[in-house]
Structure formats: C-alpha cells, structure tokens
Amino acid sequence: MTQFLQAVVNGFALAAIYALIALGFVIIYKSMQVLNFAQPALLLIGAYWVVYFVDIWRWSFWVAVLMGAGLAALTGVMLERVFLRPMVGKPVFAVAIMTIGLNTAINIVALDLLGIDLRPFDNPWGLSVLSLGDIRIAHSQIAAVIAAVVLVAALLVFFKYSRMGLAMRATAFDQEVVLAQGVSVPMVFAVSWAIASVLAMVGGVFLGVGIGLDGSVTVTALKALPVVVIGGLDSISGALVGALMVAMFEMFAATYQPQYAEFLGKNFSQVVPYVVMFIVLLVRPYGLFGTEEVERI
C-alpha cells in the first residue's frame, strides 16, 4: 500500500512537469500547426539561465527565475522569427524536421554552457522531504504540482478572458479570417512561442531542483511528446490528461515492474510512455482528445 501511494505521489509530481512541457507543444501546435521538436532544447537552455544566475551571479532564486523566464521567452520569440517564420505554409513535416535540426544545434550549445557534471543550484526547496507515515514527499514535488496548477489555471484564464487569448484561440481556428479581422497573427505566433518557452523553462527548473541540472533532462522533456500524442496534438485538456496518464504508468512501472516483470529489463519505465503511446494510437489514431482531420480531395 505504501508502495502504491508513493508511486501515486511521484506520479503526480512527474505529471505536473510533463503537463508544463506538453502544454508548450500544444500551444505552438494550435497557433501555427508546427510540431516543435525543439522543446527539449528550449527547456535545457531556459533552465540553464536560472542555474547561471543562481550559481554564478549568486542572485536569489526567484529573481533568477524571473530573469530566466524573460530570456527563455526571448529565445523562443527569436527562434520563431528567424527560423520558423520563413517556413509558414511549407509542409508540416519539413517544419517538424527543421525543429529537430534546431533542437540538435541549441542542445549542443546549452550542453556546452552547462558542462558535463550535475549542476546543483540553490533553491527554496532543496532536498527537504515531508514524511506522511512511510510516504516521502519532497517539497520540490509539492512545489512542482502547485506551480503547474497555478500556471495552467492562469493560462486557461488568459485564453478565456484576455484579448490576446481570444486572438490566439481565433488564430487556432482560422488564420486568414483572423487576419481579416485585424488580429496580428505574427504577434500571436510570438506570444505562443514565448509562453511555450517559459513553460518549458519552468519544467526544466523543477527537473533540476532536486540533485541538480544536467543534460539528461532532455530525455524527460522528450517524453512529453508521447504525452501530447496521447492527449491529441491540439487539445489542452488532452495534454493534461495525457500527462497524468503517462506519469502514472511510468511510476507504476518503475515501482512494480522490477518485482513482477523483471524479464522486461532494467529501466523499462523509461520506455513505458512510448509503449502507452503505441497502444493509444492504435485504438484512437488522433489521440484521446485530438480533432479528427477531415479532408477534402
């Protein structure tokens, strides 16, 4: 029972991080039909800025996060302006593959800045743990869940009530009509990239707060892809459900697979998201909440 509850707790914390990264994917996809494979790189470079300000410049964590968010947003906007804008109207694959190229390039730069070793940085939570009976909940896990809930709620409010949010929803619906109504579509693109980069950065910070940040966070970030696919590429609620599903399956696998299905090998939990993705896609080809494509000939 303890084992089970512990897995649930860890699952929630992981789901929070997945949800943050996955939301970024969905927001970019909805606004410009671009599948952003560069999200892991954005996560790494965003989180690196925070580490840099805290570790090297000795700023307080919160100031560093704010500054990091600013820089992350700037990176996102610049990437969109320089590389993605010329690709508007090109085939979806070409753009997707281009973001893979971007991911490779940025990743190397970020890893070079970061160094090979784990980079621990001062943060309000550190490694302190809350014990409820035998269940151990790290403070950073609680913080991650709270941050995710607050950010997601804020985003939903933003989309629902603000002018920009309305413009973004309308752009997702039909770019040309929106242009005719006087919405600046380039602005919408820029804002969505900024939001996605900041979300990725926050996810990266929470991945790093425990023992430290290193290149392996990109592997976790990449697992947000199955999350988005399971939820459906263009569904925000889908991304949240997918995040919860993938994180729970992964944590249960991490807990129980070594005991009950050892033949599957070490670290099987790392491939669980992809296996879940296979199964979901075979049953529902557009994910759980994705819009089915209607095509004319």
Place this chain on the structure above:
Amino acid sequence: MRQRPGLIADYQSDAAIFRSNVQRFWFAVLMVVTVVLGLGGSIPILPGLVNLSLGRELLLIAVTALFASIGSIGLNIVTGYAGQVSLGHAFFLGVGAFTAAVLGGVEVTRQVFDLDTGQFVEKIEVIGYQLDMLIWVPAAGLVAALLGLLVSPVAFRLRGLYLAFVTLGLVFVGDHLFRELTTVTGGVGIGRQTAVPSLLGFRFDEDGEVFGIFLSKEQRLFFLGLVLLVIMALVAKNLARSRIGRALAAVRDRDIAAELMGIPLARYKMIAFVVSSFYAGVTGALLYAVIGRLQPESFNLLLSIEYIAMVLIGGVATISGSIMGAFFVVFLPRLVRWLSTLWFFGFISDGATGGFVTASQFEQIVFGLLIVLFLIFEPLGLYGIWIRIRNYWKAWPFSY
C-alpha cells in the same frame, strides 16, 4: 525532333534511367573515375607523375559513405517517394547490424564457476554462428524487412505527424531492447564483434592480392560497397520509375485521392516500409562490419536524424540525391576537422576541451543548421543545387 535533347515525347523516355546519351557518358566517366580512385596506388597510371591514391583514412570514410548511401536510399523510398516520415530508421539499422553480427559473428564464451556442481562450465556471453556473407547480408535485410512489415499496419492507420511519433517511439523501444538483449548485443558499454565480411572464403577485411593486383582491405571494402551500391541503387531506381514508384508518389501527394484512383494504400505503404527496412538492414549489417565493433547504444534518435539529414540535404525523392547526401553527411566530420585547423575557425578546438566548442560539437551544430538552411533555401537539396547549376550553364551566357 527525336534528336532534340530534353524533349520527352513518350512515357518510355520519361521513365528511362538515363534521359540522354550525354547522361550515359557522364555516368560512365563517373564510374571509371570512382574505380580508378578506388584502385589508387595499386596500379600505376603514370608512374611518378600522377598519384591518385586516396589514402587509407579517406578511403575508409568513402567506404562508410558508400554503405550509408544504401541506407539513405532506403529512407528516401519511404520518406521521399512514399511521403511517410520515418524517424525509426536507426531501429532498422540496428536490427540489421545485430542480425548480421549474430549470424556472421564469433561466439564468445566465458568460464563460469558453477556453485551447484563445483565445476567450471562454459557460459555463452554473446552468440554467433560465423556464417558466410552470402547468408548474413540478405538475412539482415530480411529480418529488418520483417520488422518493417510488422510496423506498416500502424503506418496505414496513422497519418502525418502521428506516424512520425510512432516511429520515434520505435527508436526508444528498440534502444531498450538492444540494451537488454545482452546475449545478442553484448550489453551497454561492452558491445560485440560484428560479422566477418568473408564471401565464400574471400576476406574483405584483409590485405592481399586479387588477380595479381595488391589491394588493401579498405580498397577491397570500397569495391564491395561500390558494387552493392550500384545494384541497390539500380533496384531502387527501377522501383521508383515503375508502377510501384508512381503509386507511392500518388500516396505521398494526396493519399485519399490515390485511394480513390484505385491504389490500395495499405499495400503500398507496406511495400514502402518493407523495402526501406530491407535497405536499412543491409546497411546496418555492412556498415558495422567495416567498423568491426558494435555498441547497443549507438542506435539512437541522433542516428535517425543523420539519415533524415542525408535525405534532406541530398534531395527528397531522388536516388542520386540520396547518394550525394550520404557522402556529404559522412564526410562532414572530416570537413569540420579540417576547418578547425583554419585560423578563423579558431573557436573550434582540436581536442576534447578548450575553445568554445569541440570539433564534434561544432559538427553537430553545423548538421542541425544545414538541415534548417536546406529546408528554408533549397528544399530539393544538393540535387536541386545541381539542377540549378546545370540549367544556368545550359543557356550561358544568357540568363534564359
């Protein structure tokens, strides 16, 4: 009328491998040059004056490029001709490499002390059957093709980006499998010996005389690669210009319309995946047989991206483009290393540390940026650049 170059009057000449005798001539020249380069110093052409020897190092890179071209053609069939983006090429390469290593490799055993009987027993660390190349090359292709066949129903059910994701997942699942099946792959960080390239007793990985000409092992492998590449490229070209190729192109351009025209989508997507996986399997088998050692963790997403880059840089849906792309990508590290010796690339360091980026990091950045730049400026790749140059000189000195 018939003598005018560039005039296509019937379907037969439209589908011909060579459009004109000029093309035939230059292809023959290319082949002769390649063979001469391969023979290099082995036969003296103008002794003391011309030395066409590439040197062992360059020749080895060329061998790698020749084998990689086969895989790149394979990916171009599924991604370029049939339009099904596959990020899972690394998985099929891995399957081919390990199949070949099991069939053509050497068995490794270890003495283990058995606690129950108190005696030493032989324990098999890595399995290997030491079969002939005639068996393991096709077998590697066939096993990979079989797995491609298993994946293809997914490709029929999914379209576009969702398919890209599934093939991406394939790489991760495959990576896990390769790490865990230690009796086949040797395990993480250890790896295993690859298949021995010996054809009916003739070893391609040893120096020696052939018909009285001394050939180094690189030269032998070079000619093996050249012959195989020509065969595989011809097969692919014939596939592309036949009924199947036209059907694949129709599926790529508009799959629903293709289906309405009576093209069975499931069958043609299956053909594309199977053929592409076969090519990947053969490449995996031979490429690593050249290197000699095989690591289970080398078949990752980066390798898939490398092959995608070959296709994109070379030219989507062209056979010659696939080969150009493969050569470009394989020679890129060497090029970057050469660049790093120039002064204005001083920020690239030669060693593992120092400078802003190391050569291998710079190479990956260049790689990523090349994909990006080609997609933005020349979607047809090197092939497109070649066409532009050709068209420019056709009308020179007039602009049209």
